[in-house]
Amino acid sequence: MTTGTIFNIMRFAVNDGPGIRTTVFLKGCPLACTWCHNPEGLHPAMEVAYRPDRCAHCGACIEACPEHALADAPEGVERAVDLCVSCGTCAGACVTDARELMGREITVAELMKEVLKDRVFYDESGGGVTFSGGEPLLQYDFLTGALAACRKADVHTAVETTGFTSWERLSALIPFTRLFLYDLKVMDAERHRQFTGVSNLRILENLRALAATRAPVTVRVPLVPGVNDDEENIRAVARFVADLGTVPPVHLLPFHAGASGKYHALGMAYAMEDLRSPSQERVQSLASIFTAHGIAVHIGG
């Protein structure tokens, strides 16, 4: 049975495609966007998050850890990174949810059982299941297995992707995917590499090719102040989208500093700690660039 590693199943997701949906977050991403709001989706392996504000200092995790990687400290429980193997035993012993294992292995059959619970809501609202991440294509076999199972169950499917994959893999999804939510971040190749760690060459090529197949696509553009919200970049995005054979709608997703807590819990540094959301006026003015190019633009998911 094909298994995958996911880090969340979010029900009543209303911003990841049409209707009321369940979004499945697959763990692992080839990009490392500085603003990423799902840091727990970056690494393919399991991780243990720790929230000291929930910690009762009961010592159960310290006692439970088979690697002796934990020790009590004034600010909470300290973890010896070199000893920890992210087995999650500590999270199992924690009764206050201070320690949480990020990631869980799941088979396609188990996943389907979960997502089909909300079928009545999909049917009633024209919703379905969205696969997000991380980059869902990184777990290609699991993703295609789950998509095929959804199609068999007659559930609408959407895939949110960075586009950073091979055309072979991306195009193989087309028969099972009713909607692609395709992220476009930065048009300048060098800046793209600077802020995401990879080149955008394949991403742009894949989007061109995908649009050419007339597969339904929505382009999603995060608006991150100082990274990609300059008019030059937005104009370049608009020009690129307008030149695609069938012009997809564009959704603008203004940056929000909501992920800070998760970075801290994972012991990761967050580069965008003090970044403010773009103002409504700014977002509106950027949206009008798309309108001027004859592109249907929507603010929010």
Place this chain on the structure above:
Amino acid sequence: MTERLRALREQSVSIQPYLSAERALLVTEASRVSGVHSAPVARAMIFAHVLEHKAICINDGELIVGERGPAPRATPTYPEICCHSMQDLEILHTRPKIPYAVSEEVRAAYRDTLIPFWRGRTIREKLFTEMTPAWHAAYEAGIFTEFMEQRAPGHTVLDKKIYHRGMLETIREIDRTIAGLDFLGDPSAYAKQEELRGMRIAAAAVIRYAERHAEVLEAHAAACTDPVRKQEMTHVAAVCRRVPAHAPATFHEALQMYWFIHLGVVTELNPWDSFNPGRLDQHLLPFYLAETQQGTLTDDAARELLGCLWVKFSNQPAPPKVGVTAAESATYTDFANINCGGLRTDGSDGVNEVTYLVLDVIDEMRLVQPSSNIQVSRKNPDAFIKRALHIIRKGWGQPSIFNADTVIEEMLRQGKSIEDARDGGTSGCVETGAFGKESYILTGYFNFPKVFEITLHGGVDPRTGAMIGAPTGDPRTFTTMDELVAAYRTQLRHFIDIKLRGNNVIERLYAVYVPTPFLSILIDDCIARGKDYADGGARYNTNYIQGVGIGTLADCFAAISAHVFGDRSVSMDELLASLTDDFAGHDRLRGLLLNRSPKYGNDDERADAFMREGFEIFYDAVNGRPNTKGGVYRIQMLPTTCHVYFGSVTGALPDGRRAGVPLSEGISPVQGADRNGPTAVLRSAAKMDHVRTGGTLLNQKFTPELVEGEKGIDHLTRLVRSYFTMGGHHIQFNIVDAATLRRAQEHPAEHRDLIVRVAGYSDYFCDLGKALQDEIIERTEHQSF
């Protein structure tokens, strides 16, 4: 809102409610009259005496006239049911929340006249005397409450008959029925004649009451120098000359007809909860269509008249309680709950032009009374739900939303005709009824978790140490979950039997001593049967017990199943010790119970299956058992605010709940226990078989941001439709404000189910960092709908 409505509304909401001794004194005066009278005739004579002598109040600018008391917000009392003590009056006057001012004059009336006369004669005193020691023990332990200890059995709603038949026609029908009585063959002929005579007196009394309004209006009009108001008062006087004697001919007359009938019902006695016009949009449609066609009524005029009726409801605070509950009871609301939408008698879509006018008025008047709801059938258009959701989104809790198709199905299951079911709806909080044809009495809330607590102690109430339950044994000797469930079943049955025995006595007290001939005129088939509403005269006679705390109960079962009988990580002995200690020194065990146990409301079968089990046990113990009126008992799942009181008498529980904390409310999950979002809650709640109840109550909390824009309205509409597709009975959306968010920030553990829209996605509020929480609070505050 028109200037007239603004002024009337302002008057209504700005007056501090106060007690009036007018009715109490008139009833006392009439009760001193000697003579040999049957109970229905005596009650009708008292009723007629009150209506003949109570003050007539005409407020400036009003188009619908009549007050329950001598003036707006003057609240009458009902000493024949329960008589306030001087101490009660003082509590009412001084309590910080929901006070009723009590003047020196009213206190004097109580001290000198009312208390001396009624001491030893009230139904409340009689009721407590008649109850068994077992009943008293269970009542005092907080196992159940008793609705009729201070209010008369009521809970009924009107159908369309009053819009087609005036009181004169009703009197002719009563006369024909009396003439047709079979004194040779029917041993109850005399009893029927007395009941019908009472009805006749009551019908005539209400006609006279309306005429008295006409007389005062005519006198005011004659003296009025403002030609516009003079003309208005003359017109309203003419309306009062016509209704309720005759059937109404206009929209205006129809509303005034209803209001006189309403005043009659709530003056005769203080029937519990909810008396209201029911399906108002259906009743008013013929008048609206005829008059708009003739050009004698505009939408604005119709809205203004409806607004005038709304103010009337708002002018009548609920009669205040007596005894210990006087200090606790915290609402002026009398639970009049107006229905709109649903189906027509013939099964077609009932949403019409008046439906939208009524929704406009609900929106514009924004009054706590009357309450309002929409009855949503699959045949109704989405536009109807969306119009209501636009009001709901404003966050003041109205209207609530019902599944008309399930409501109808509930009534069909109970054996009602399809027409009577379609003409019915819901009232009070969520209670299903065949409007105009049913006496559906709520008899009391029932505390599931307390019964569970007593089960854990083998029949002993740990709060008092008294053995008040069935001897179901020491749970430490149980080796399987089934044994525990069986013990709970025995225990619940034990207390239900005590409750039912009491109910069947209380019901007779009202039937024998305080019949309600006026209310009986209004409910089919009391006239035809010559029987009182309180004595089985209605076509359908249902008694209900309201189950409280099903979520808490399910979580208790689930936690024990998981840890005591499942992985055996906790012994029953250890668990019971932690409950006795209210978890002091048992933090780790409590964490396990709270955070590592299945919880109802997450679409998790390990907990939801116990919800169903608890439901079935309650259903089996109650459903179908006979009452004294030819009807049967059935169940409802609603708490009003009783989950707070019940929580206060219930100790620490195996779901991790500390002693004294409120129980779960309605069929909602335990506060903060649902962590998988609204669809999971709805799925869990829909696993209950709603059709076998007479109403369930589900509350859902949202922040304004989650429901903003047309998209937000769309999603809510789809949630509602989905829940109703699954057979849910009722849902109410609480749109929470910034103040709630602030409390959530201070006390996150109690608000872990609170979902907020962050930016393009949604998350649990308590999972967000403080800065972001602050920002959302700020945003929520600046949200303007």
